[in-house]
Every structure is written in C-alpha cells, then in structure tokens.
Amino acid sequence: MRRWSLSTALGMAAIATALLVVSATAAQAAVRTYYIAxxxxxxxxxxxxxxLVAGEALPPRKPLQLGWTYRKAIYREYTDASFRHLKARAPRDAYLGLLGPVIRAEVGDTIIVVFRNNTRLHLSVHAHGMKYDKASEGAPYRDETSHADKWDDAVPPGGGHTYTWTVPERSGPGPMDPSSIxxxxxxxxxxxxxxxxxxxGPIIVTRRGMARPxxxxxxxxxxxxxxxxxxxESLSRMLQANLADPATNPQHVSGSSAKLQAANQFLTINxxxxxxxxMITMRKGQHVRWYVLGTMDDNDFHTPTWHGxxxxxxxxxxxxxMLGFMDMxxxxxxxxxxxxxxxxCSQAVHLAAGMTARFTVLP
Ligand SMILES: [Cu+2]
Structure with a gap:
C-alpha cells in the first residue's frame, strides 16, 4: 500500500514535471516575422x-571592366508589410554590406519571411537547414508539385510571397556545435x-534554452x-542593365558575357x-563568434585567416x-x-585580388 502510494506520487510528480517542461517549451517558442524585400x-x-589594407590606390581599371559600381539585387529589411520604411541597420553592422538582414531563431521557433520583390527579375527566398513545405522552398525543379506550390519558386517583379520555415532540433546546433550555428x-x-x-543573407539558429529574447x-x-x-558581374542577371546604364558603365564597355568575364569578377568579403x-571592432577578452560563409563560386575554395x-x-x-562551396x-x-x-583569404590569387579586410581589438 505504502509502495503503491509512493510510486503513484512519484508518477504524478513526473507527469507534472513533464507538463511543466512542455508548457515552458511552448511558452518560449516564438514566431519571428521578417519583412524582406x-x-x-x-x-x-x-x-x-x-x-585600405595596402594604403594605396586601387589597381587600374582593366580595359573591359565596367568600373567598381554595379547594379545589384539585394535583400533589405523593412519595418512592416507596407514595405514603405527600411529598417535601419546599426552603424556597427555596416560591415554586413550586401548581406541581407540577419534572420534569427531559437530551436523550436517559427520563422516567417514576408517577401516583396521590388526588382525587375523573378526571384525567390530559399533557406538552407530550415524545415519547410513545398510552398516555402523557393527553388524551381521537377519536384512533382504544381500550382500554389510553384509560386514561391520565382516571384515575379512587383510580386510577393510569405515563406514559413520551422526550426526543429535538426535545424539547430548538433552535439559538437557551439551554442549557435x-x-x-x-x-x-x-x-x-x-x-x-x-x-x-544569413540565418543564425541558437540552441534551445541558450537564446536571449x-x-x-x-x-x-x-x-x-x-x-x-x-x-x-559578367554572370549577373543585371549584366545587360549594367551595360546599358552610364552610371555603371561610364566608359561604354561592350562585349559578350564570356569576353567580359575576366575583367568583371570581384573577390569580396560581404x-x-x-x-x-x-572596420569590425571588438574588445580584448570578449567572447567573439565568427560565422564564415562560402558561396557557389566557380572553382575556388576560400580560407578565412585571422592574423594576430x-x-x-x-x-x-x-x-x-577552409570554406567549401555554400559552406557555413x-x-x-x-x-x-x-x-x-x-x-x-589565404588563397594567393584571391589575396592579390583584394579579398582582404581588417578588424580592431581594443584593450
Ligand atoms: Cu578566397
């Protein structure tokens, strides 16, 4: 009788604890909405x-180089669904450059991206690592879907789409990862x-229980x-627009994409x-987390190198x-x-082509 009571009490305590854990988890899970155009x-x-690293003039413009300025399509964050007001980026985040807004989640959260396409091109928003259904994949291929499940793959100029991604355990840090990936x-x-x-743009996912609000x-x-x-830039979908515009092609350079290629490639960081x-600035003794990303480059790996x-x-x-293709x-x-x-980047050709930046450590 006594044993029965004890085990019953223990069982009820376990159930109560489990319910508390479930409700705490449910209470913490957030829906994070981003308005991105x-x-x-x-x-x-x-x-x-x-x-600015060598302290000298830029190398001279190559004969078939349009210049240093090109029309590009980039993701930018707005305050709400009206897409009237850009969300200002803090001065300390200026180094993010052409990267889109930093999307964040803690494991268990849901991310909603309300997307507006203000460009002349069909574009999409496709996420790595998140969990999504076919209406939120943003990638056109023969996946045996149709109609509503295709719109997200190529949003037309002036159009929009809302992408929903969930962030289950398998989207967050693994056992050997630090608190965020x-x-x-x-x-x-x-x-x-x-x-x-x-x-x-980047998505940062923090381990459950390890995130600030x-x-x-x-x-x-x-x-x-x-x-x-x-x-x-010779492979950019904006190439023709760039060639036609005196603001980006003041010397009236012309030629096929293949001819223009060598002179219009840039080795960039953000x-x-x-x-x-x-300049990226930090203080001695801080815990600084660097996230480094590679993209879908032709044939080159990158090797981010920190000096000092x-x-x-x-x-x-x-x-x-070492960074491979689409490496994170x-x-x-x-x-x-x-x-x-x-x-x-310690790849010699990239180093010579200006794939360089600096950071400051304050005492
Ligand atoms: Cu490199």
Missing amino acids: ADEVLWNFAPSGRD IWMYHSHTNETRDMDTGPI DGSPKDVDLEVIAMFAQMD GFDYGNLP ETVLYDGQRANTI KVADMVPDNPGVWLFD
Whole structure:
C-alpha cells in the first residue's frame, strides 16, 4: 500500500514535471516575422576608392571592366508589410554590406519571411537547414508539385510571397556545435546566376534554452558574419542593365558575357574589396563568434585567416579554416592581443585580388 502510494506520487510528480517542461517549451517558442524585400541598388565594391589594407590606390581599371559600381539585387529589411520604411541597420553592422538582414531563431521557433520583390527579375527566398513545405522552398525543379506550390519558386517583379520555415532540433546546433550555428538564405530562381546577382543573407539558429529574447546566444558577447564570395558581374542577371546604364558603365564597355568575364569578377568579403569592409571592432577578452560563409563560386575554395589572434574551430585551435562551396562554419575567438589585424583569404590569387579586410581589438 505504502509502495503503491509512493510510486503513484512519484508518477504524478513526473507527469507534472513533464507538463511543466512542455508548457515552458511552448511558452518560449516564438514566431519571428521578417519583412524582406529584394531591392535594386548601386553597389560599390570599394567605396573609399582606395586599397585600405595596402594604403594605396586601387589597381587600374582593366580595359573591359565596367568600373567598381554595379547594379545589384539585394535583400533589405523593412519595418512592416507596407514595405514603405527600411529598417535601419546599426552603424556597427555596416560591415554586413550586401548581406541581407540577419534572420534569427531559437530551436523550436517559427520563422516567417514576408517577401516583396521590388526588382525587375523573378526571384525567390530559399533557406538552407530550415524545415519547410513545398510552398516555402523557393527553388524551381521537377519536384512533382504544381500550382500554389510553384509560386514561391520565382516571384515575379512587383510580386510577393510569405515563406514559413520551422526550426526543429535538426535545424539547430548538433552535439559538437557551439551554442549557435549559421545557415544561409538566397534566391534560387536561377540558382548559380542569382549568386552573382546578389540576394543572399544569413540565418543564425541558437540552441534551445541558450537564446536571449532577440535570438542571439547568451554566452557570446559579439557575433561577426563574413561571406567570402567571388562576384562575377559578367554572370549577373543585371549584366545587360549594367551595360546599358552610364552610371555603371561610364566608359561604354561592350562585349559578350564570356569576353567580359575576366575583367568583371570581384573577390569580396560581404561585398567589399581591398579592405573596404567597414572596420569590425571588438574588445580584448570578449567572447567573439565568427560565422564564415562560402558561396557557389566557380572553382575556388576560400580560407578565412585571422592574423594576430586565434580561433577555436571544431574543437581545434586554428587561425585559418577552409570554406567549401555554400559552406557555413563557426569559429570562436577570445581576442587577447589589442591592435588592428588583417582578416583575409589565404588563397594567393584571391589575396592579390583584394579579398582582404581588417578588424580592431581594443584593450
Ligand atoms: Cu578566397
């Protein structure tokens, strides 16, 4: 009798605890809504007009190079569904450059992207790592779906679509990952050429129970996102628009895409060349999390390299890590060495082509 009572009491306590856990989890799960438009902008890869790492003039324009400014389509965040007011990016986030807004979630959350296409091109929003159904995939291929499940794959100019992604355990950090990981979202209507056209952005997912209300990881002081990408303007879907516009083609360069290719490729970090990435600033002793991204480049890997400091990547000490195609990696740094330091790609050709930036560690 006594044993029966005890086990019953224990069983009821266990059920009550389980219910509490379930309700706490349900209470914490958030629906995070982002209003994101694809907008056309004039993008300058080196807005200072100089090589800020070498402290000298940019290399001379190649004969078939349009210039340093090109029309691109990029994702930008708005305050609401009217898409009338751009959501201002904090000055400290200027270094994010042409990356779209940072989408955040804690495991268990739901992400809603209300998308508006303000460009002349059919575009989409396709997420890596998230869980979605066919109406929120944003990628056209023979997937045996039709009608409503196709609209999201190529949203027409002036059109819009609402994408819904859930963030289950399998979208969040694995057992060997730190408290947060990074994914990408990008237009996948013309998968390879969209990469050169511009619309791409980051998604950060934090482990359940490890997120602040804004979704960022509690155990990190500063997060930095750096996308290493070759932007081939000869393959951009905006090429014809760029050729036709004196603002982007002041020398009236002309020729086929193949002829223009070598002169119009840029090796960029967040869309910046030759040290023009706005300075990233951190303090000695902070826990800094670096998220590094590769894209769908032709044939090149990238090797982000931190000078003057080291990182912990995959449980190993490093100052260089390898980025494959559409690779997304996380490296943690506790800077201990105040100064201005180089952050670049160690691939020699890329280094020579200005795939360089700097970061500052304050005492
Ligand atoms: Cu590289």
